[in-house]
Amino acid sequence: MFNLSIVIPCYNESKSLPRLMLACSNACKGRNDIQFIFVNNGSNDDTQIVLDQLLSQENYAFGKSIKVPINKGYGFGILQGLAAAEGKILSWTHADLQTDPKDVVLAYELYKKELDSNHCIIKGERKGRKLFDNIFTGGMSLISSLLLNQKLWDINAQPKIFHRDFMNYLTKAPYDFSLDLYLLYVASRMKISIHSFPVFFSNREFGEAKGGGTLRGKFKLVKRTISYIMVLRRDIIKGNR
Numbered sequence: 001m002f003n004l005s006i007v008i009p010c011y012n013e014s015k016s017l018p019r020l021m022l023a024c025s026n027a028c029k030g031r032n033d034i035q036f037i038f039v040n041n042g043s044n045d046d047t048q049i050v051l052d053q054l055l056s057q058e059n060y061a062f063g064k065s066i067k068v069p070i071n072k073g074y075g076f077g078i079l080q081g082l083a084a085a086e087g088k089i090l091s092w093t094h095a096d097l098q099t100d101p102k103d104v105v106l107a108y109e110l111y112k113k114e115l116d117s118n119h120c121i122i123k124g125e126r127k128g129r130k131l132f133d134n135i136f137t138g139g140m141s142l143i144s145s146l147l148l149n150q151k152l153w154d155i156n157a158q159p160k161i162f163h164r165d166f167m168n169y170l171t172k173a174p175y176d177f178s179l180d181l182y183l184l185y186v187a188s189r190m191k192i193s194i195h196s197f198p199v200f201f202s203n204r205e206f207g208e209a210k211g212g213g214t215l216r217g218k219f220k221l222v223k224r225t226i227s228y229i230m231v232l233r234r235d236i237i238k239g240n241r
Contacts, residue, residue: 001086004088007090010047013043017095020101027104034087035063035086039067039078042069051065075179089115089161091108114193115163121160121193125154125197126154128202141155147226148233150189152185155180157196
């Protein structure tokens, strides 16, 4: 069994993949206990072709690909990757190279003892972002914290890292971008510590942002997130979680 499995959902990321694969190789250089799972999340570009070409190379033996025929959402792709992961510790991060895959490995090493005991969740905290993005993140964090009565910050930052046993509690995981919120929400409700790990956030070079990268995307993300928060609030009232 691998010590760490890192799931990376890829939706129309064919141009990013060569650099991403190299970054993953650098992140696990000299180690054989790290597994990367690249999920072709229903892409309609050459993502699968590029993945097959790259993963056929001997120096990328650390990775394997999972194909989701039809895109059912960001969260669905991640969940498919997690289901195929072999590591004791699981994680996910983005394919857009706005954060470096080595951040996952660094955070894992820093908190390995707590992760092994299933006493914590690790999440990224983005640094080096534009002022407007920080204001947006602060606003969404405040809204989420107030409505759910839990302290939540930079919810959609990557990576997310946790013990595989924690998957047993993710029984109602959503299939969209709310998966990040759901993970932190469940951890907080279970009194599992959430540690933030600083990650430098850079610009996307290829493809289009899938979440809140544009003003329109941010508006849709706010609307979707608040709608999902109300679902969680109803469950709190019913005592289902």
